[in-house]
Amino acid sequence: MGKKVNIQDVFLNYVRKKRITVAVYLINGVKLEGVVKGFDNFVIIIKDDSQKMIYKHAISTITPSVEIEDIEIE
Secondary structure, three states: OOOOOOOOHHHHHHHHHOEEEEEEEEEEOOOOOOOEEEEOOOOOEEEOOEEEEHHHHEEEEEEEOOOOEEEEEO
């Protein structure tokens, strides 16, 4: 049996490597935009004019600024 794919990690790593700007919507309705600089199991670091560390439990949605077509999730 193969290793389970963590879709969240695949997506975040893809937008990080390609330097794709993302909109991060928090559960309180706040929208933050920037490029993903890094992430772990608990936080995401994004950078625009400033750098922000966002706890994943506060995030509702992450939307890339461009359509992602060549991401491989298998």
